[in-house]
Structure formats: structure tokens, C-alpha cells
Amino acid sequence: MAFEDTKMDIATHFELARADYLGRKRMYLVIFWVGFVAFVALAVWHSGFNIFEVIKGLPRTNEFIVKMYSAIRLDHFWEDLAEWYWGFTDWLDALIVSLLMAFMATVIGTTVGGALSFFASRNLARHYATYFVTRRMLEIARTVPDIVWALIFIYPFGVGPLAGILALIIHTTGAQGKLFAEVNENIDHKAIEGIRASGGNWYEEIRFAVLPQVMPNFISYTFWRLALNVQAATVMGFVGAGGIGHELITAVKLLYFLDAGAILLMIICTVFMIDMSSEKLRHWIIGKETLVGS
Amino acid sequence: MSVRLTDITEDMVAEDQIRFPRVFSMTLKEKAIRTLVMGGGTLILLYGLNRFGFFSDKFWGSLGKLWTMFGQMFPPTGWDQIDIFAHAIGETLAMAIIGSLIGGILALPFACMASKNLMPIRPIQFSFRRFADVLRSADYLIWGLVFVRALGLGPVSGIMAIIIIDTGILITLYSEALENIDRKPIDGIKASGGGRLQVLRFGVMPQVLPVLLSNALYMFESNTRAATILGIVGAGGIGFLLSDNLRAFEFSNACTIILMIIAVVYVIDYMSKKLRERFIHGDRVSQGHDRPMERVARKMNE
Numbered sequence: 001m002a003f004e005d006t007k008m009d010i011a012t013h014f015e016l017a018r019a020d021y022l023g024r025k026r027m028y029l030v031i032f033w034v035g036f037v038a039f040v041a042l043a044v045w046h047s048g049f050n051i052f053e054v055i056k057g058l059p060r061t062n063e064f065i066v067k068m069y070s071a072i073r074l075d076h077f078w079e080d081l082a083e084w085y086w087g088f089t090d091w092l093d094a095l096i097v098s099l100l101m102a103f104m105a106t107v108i109g110t111t112v113g114g115a116l117s118f119f120a121s122r123n124l125a126r127h128y129a130t131y132f133v134t135r136r137m138l139e140i141a142r143t144v145p146d147i148v149w150a151l152i153f154i155y156p157f158g159v160g161p162l163a164g165i166l167a168l169i170i171h172t173t174g175a176q177g178k179l180f181a182e183v184n185e186n187i188d189h190k191a192i193e194g195i196r197a198s199g200g201n202w203y204e205e206i207r208f209a210v211l212p213q214v215m216p217n218f219i220s221y222t223f224w225r226l227a228l229n230v231q232a233a234t235v236m237g238f239v240g241a242g243g244i245g246h247e248l249i250t251a252v253k254l255l256y257f258l259d260a261g262a263i264l265l266m267i268i269c270t271v272f273m274i275d276m277s278s279e280k281l282r283h284w285i286i287g288k289e290t291l292v293g294s
Numbered sequence: 295m296s297v298r299l300t301d302i303t304e305d306m307v308a309e310d311q312i313r314f315p316r317v318f319s320m321t322l323k324e325k326a327i328r329t330l331v332m333g334g335g336t337l338i339l340l341y342g343l344n345r346f347g348f349f350s351d352k353f354w355g356s357l358g359k360l361w362t363m364f365g366q367m368f369p370p371t372g373w374d375q376i377d378i379f380a381h382a383i384g385e386t387l388a389m390a391i392i393g394s395l396i397g398g399i400l401a402l403p404f405a406c407m408a409s410k411n412l413m414p415i416r417p418i419q420f421s422f423r424r425f426a427d428v429l430r431s432a433d434y435l436i437w438g439l440v441f442v443r444a445l446g447l448g449p450v451s452g453i454m455a456i457i458i459i460d461t462g463i464l465i466t467l468y469s470e471a472l473e474n475i476d477r478k479p480i481d482g483i484k485a486s487g488g489g490r491l492q493v494l495r496f497g498v499m500p501q502v503l504p505v506l507l508s509n510a511l512y513m514f515e516s517n518t519r520a521a522t523i524l525g526i527v528g529a530g531g532i533g534f535l536l537s538d539n540l541r542a543f544e545f546s547n548a549c550t551i552i553l554m555i556i557a558v559v560y561v562i563d564y565m566s567k568k569l570r571e572r573f574i575h576g577d578r579v580s581q582g583h584d585r586p587m588e589r590v591a592r593k594m595n596e
Contacts, residue, residue, distance in 0.1 A: 043388035
């Protein structure tokens with residue numbers, strides 16, 4: 001009898017607790033959705049976003065694209081293509097400048113950021129102050145968008161690719177430093193202890209214990225960053241910091257829609273190809289060696 | 295058969311070196327490739343440094359100018375315009391929210407078409423993937439420029455640019471998540487007579503929803519950063535004020551705006567991280583005090 005009572009007790013308790021739990025869950029859900037909808041409504045009101053206006057405007061986008069690509073007739077394909085790309089050599093040169101900017105920024109930024117990342121990892125930095133200062137510096141370099149750095153560098157370095165490269169270097173240093181520091185924090189510490197036990201100094205610990213473990217990750221991130229930097233380098237010209245972006249914004253401002261379309265197609269193809277090959281390379285590298293922390 | 299480290303002689307090492315040459319050094323081909331890549335890279339780097347004027351005398355003079363400029367940036371000023379700045383920051387956030395929301399929803403049907411297990415016709419699946427890659431190949435600012443010409447100056451163009459890139463990236467991320475699902479729950483629902491819609495609702499959704507939300511939140515962070523700069527081409531947000539002040543050499547005002555951008559990006563990153571931890575990864579429902587069965591057990595123990 002007593003046993004039966006206990007059983008009843010369990011069931012009632014369970015039902016009560018379950019009802020309580022479900023009620024609370026429902027309440028959280030309602031609060032979340034009300035908050036979410038209010039937030040979005042506030043955003044719509046503040047930005048003046050009107051979906052009907054967009055729908056009304058979208059045909060104009062279409063017109064714009066058609067205007068951009070109206071040069072090609074199928075029966076004179078090659079002649080039209082040649083005429084469409086009348087400025088090909090200039091544009092190609094500007095595109096190469098963009099690629100060169102991205103390459104240089106990736107190499108220099110990764111080297112500097114990689115070196116700083118060892119000071120910015122909690123487990124490798126000898127003093128907390130070193131860690132804190134390096135980490136904050138890297139975060140600021142990363143948080144300020146690269147194009148803003150370019151706007152800053154335009155004043156002292158003048159209009160041209162130099163300002164763009166420096167901007168990309170600063171941003172790359174910050175981004176790579178932070179990512180690499182996170183990789184460093186996930187390594188196996190046994191190797192470090194081994195080096196330390198056999199009398200190695202801090203530099204030797206990094207070189208022989210940390211670097212072999214993190215190198216595949218570093219390389220993978222570097223290829224990824226290269227693809228991102230190519231994309232960023234294509235728009236540096238918008239603020240006068242060199243590369244193909246300058247040609248594009250000039251064409252759009254002067255309402256040369258055919259030129260704008262031609263340049264846009266070049267940019268998209270280049271970024272697309274760089275993106276694909278960087279991904280292929282990354283998968284190849286990851287496949288070859290196992291990654292830290294994953 | 296155990297060899298102690300102190301017992302190893304020079305001869306043993308030499309013998310091993312002959313038996314396992316790959317352990318001790320790279321092959322000639324690997325060395326050649328390495329030298330070629332390193333040498334080529336260095337040459338390109340030096341050419342670039344020379345071409346863009348890193349070695350010119352002007353470069354060092356410019357560094358001094360940069361230092362002066364940083365001096366002019368501090369202390370930050372423009373506090374009388376703070377309400378204008380705050381309004382623009384609000385516009386930036388609004389752009390990121392609306393763009394991420396629409397992009398996050400819009401990407402879902404495309405992602406279904408682009409995942410191998412939900413779209414059996416391979417050419418269609420493949421072309422949806424490539425379509426997504428094309429969408430994200432052009433930068434935010436390029437799409438911003440295109441939409442400013444089409445829809446006019448203002449945040450609406452920026453929102454459209456964000457939607458395009460957000461959709462492009464999320465199609466790839468979503469479809470990868472959809473391809474990684476476990477088939478067993480789907481088979482179970484099919485076996486118990488569930489239709490296509492029920493398979494989606496009870497077999498697929500519970501598995502992928504956390505991953506989808508996590509990716510959408512990640513893109514929201516990225517979109518917030520983008521929304522701060524879209525104003526440079528006139529597509530709304532704080533970027534317009536920033537580039538305006540920098541071009542007018544009002545460096546201390548620009549400094550205030552940059553500090554505000556940093557603060558906003560930090561806050562959004564932090565909030566997004568907390569949201570992810572609380573509602574997606576560390577499912578709060580499964581925490582001890584909210585489990586009905588566990589509470590009963592605790593009560594019975596008292």
C-alpha cells in the first residue's frame with residue numbers, strides 16, 4: 001500500500017514538474033518571439049525599409065544588368081566581345097595590381113601576425129601583460145574594416161596601391177594573429193615540456209614544439225585569407241587605394257554601363273577562380289596532415 | 295628489444311639514415327619544388343614592394359605624416375554631433391538585422407536545391423552551388439554600388455547588397471549542413487508512413503536547425519561589419535559619415551566614429567556568442583534544474 005502511494009507520488013510530482021517545465025518553456029518562447037519581432041520592427045522603421053519600394057525598384061536593377069551586358073549579339077559573338085573589352089589591357093593591368101596587393105598583404109600580414117600570435121596566446125606568453133597588450137592590438141587591427149584603414153592611409157601615403165596594401169597588411173595581421181593565437185592555445189603541451197626539460201629556451205620551444213603542430217592550420221588559414229584579400233583588394237579602388245576597383249567605380253560614375261559590366265565580369269571570374277583553387281589547396285593540405293584541435 | 299636513448303651510437307643512426315632516407319631529409323623533388331615556390335614568392339614580393347614605392351624616400355616621410363595624423367586623432371571630438379552618429383549606427387544595425395533575416399530565410403529553399411541528398415538531379419544541384427559562388431564572388435561594396443545605381447542612395451541599397459552576399463554564403467553553408475544529416479530518423483519516419491512534408495518537419499528540421507541558426511548568426515556578425523562600411527558607396531549606415539569626415543581631414547571626428555564602430559562590433563560579437571552558447575550549443579533545456587525527471591528524483595531524495 002505504501003509502495004502504491006509512493007508510486008502515485010512520483011507520478012503526480014512528475015506531472016506537476018512537467019507542467020511547470022512546459023509552461024516555463026512556452027513563456028520563454030513567447031518572450032523571445034515578442035522581443036524578436038519588436039527588434040525587427042524597430043529596424044524596419046529606423047531604416048525606412050519598404051518591401052514594396054524594393055519590388056518596384058527591382059525591374060530597374062534588371063534594366064541595369066541588361067544595359068551592362070547588351071553588347072553581345074550571338075551572330076557576331078567574337079567581334080562584339082572584342083569591342084566590349086576595348087580596354088582589356090588597362091583593366092588587366094589594374095586587376096594584376098589588385099592580385100599583387102592581395103598577395104603581398106597576405107605574405108607580410110601572415111608573417112607579422114604569425115610572429116605576434118605566439119605572444120598573444122595565453123599558454124605561450126610568459127607575462128600576462130604581453131598577452132593582454134598583443135591581443136588587444138590584434139583585435140583593434142582586425143575590428144576596424146580594411147577599407148577604413150585604407151581611408152586612413154590615403155592621407156599620409158597619397159592615392160594609390162600603397163595605401164591599399166598597408167590597409168590590407170594591418171587587417172591581415174590582426175585577423176591572422178587572432179586566428180593563429182586560437183590555434184596555439186589548442187596545442188598538446190607535452191612537446192613543450194619535453195623541449196623545456198631538455199634545456200630549450202622560449203624560442204626553441206616555439207620552433208620545435210609549437211610550430212610543427214600548428215603549421216598545417218596556419219597554411220590552411222593563409223590560403224583562405226588570400227582568397228578573402230583578393231576580394232577585398234578588388235574594392236580598394238573605391239576609395240582610391242589602387243587596383244581594379246578604381247576602374248569600376250569610374251565607369252559607374254560616368255555611366256559607362258558596358259565598361260562596368262565588362263569589369264564586373266572580370267572581377268567575379270577572378271575571385272571565383274582564386275576562391276575555388278584556394279579551397280582545393282586547403283582540402284589537399286588538411287587531408288595530408290591532421291589539424292590541431294579538431 | 296628496447297633500446298635506451300643513451301645506448302644509441304653514431305653507427306646506428308648512420309645505418310637508419312640509409313634504411314629510411316625519407317625520415318631524415320626531403321627528396322630532391324620536394325626540395326626543388328620548395329625552393330622554386332619560395333624563390334618565386336620572394337621575387338614577386340620584392341617586385342611589388344619596389345613597384346608600389348616601399349623603397350622610395352617618400353615612404354619614410356609618409357610614415358612621419360601618419361604619426362602626425364594619429365596625433366590629430368586624439369582626443370576624439372564631435373560630441374555635439376553624437377546624436378547624428380548614433381542615428382547612423384542605428385541605421386547600420388538595422389541594415390544588418392533586416393539583411394541577415396531576409397538572407398537567412400531566402401537561402402533555405404536554394405540550399406535544399408543545392409544539397410546532394412535532397413536534389414537528386416546532379417546538374418541542377420551543381421548549378422545552384424555555382425550560382426551561390428557567383429553571388430558571393432563580388433564584394434559587399436560592389437553589390438552596394440550596383441544597387442545604389444538601381445534603387446538610389448540609402449539603406450535600402452545596402453540591405454539588398456547584404457541580402458545578396460548573405461544568401462550566397464548561406465546557400466553553401468546550409469547545403470553542407472543538410473548533406474551531413476543522419477539518414478536513420480528519415481527512414482524511421484518513412485517506415486511509419488510519414489509523407490514528404492513530415493520527413494522534412496520531424497526528420498530533417500530537428501537535426502539541421504541548430505546548425506542553420508548558428509551559421510545565420512555567424513553571418514549576422516559578418517554583415518554588421520559590412521554594414522559599417524557600405525556607406526562609403528552611399529548605401530546607408532555609418533560608413534558615409536566616416537568617409538566624409540576622413541576626406542575632410544576631420545580626423546578627431548573620424549576617431550569618434552571608429553571607436554563607435556569598434557564598440558558596436560564588439561557588442562554584436564559578444565551577444566551573438568552568448569546567444570549561440572545559450573540557445574544552440576548548450577541547449578538550456580537540458581540543464582539540470584530544468585529537467586522534470588531529475589527534479590522529481592531530487593525531491594524523492596529529500
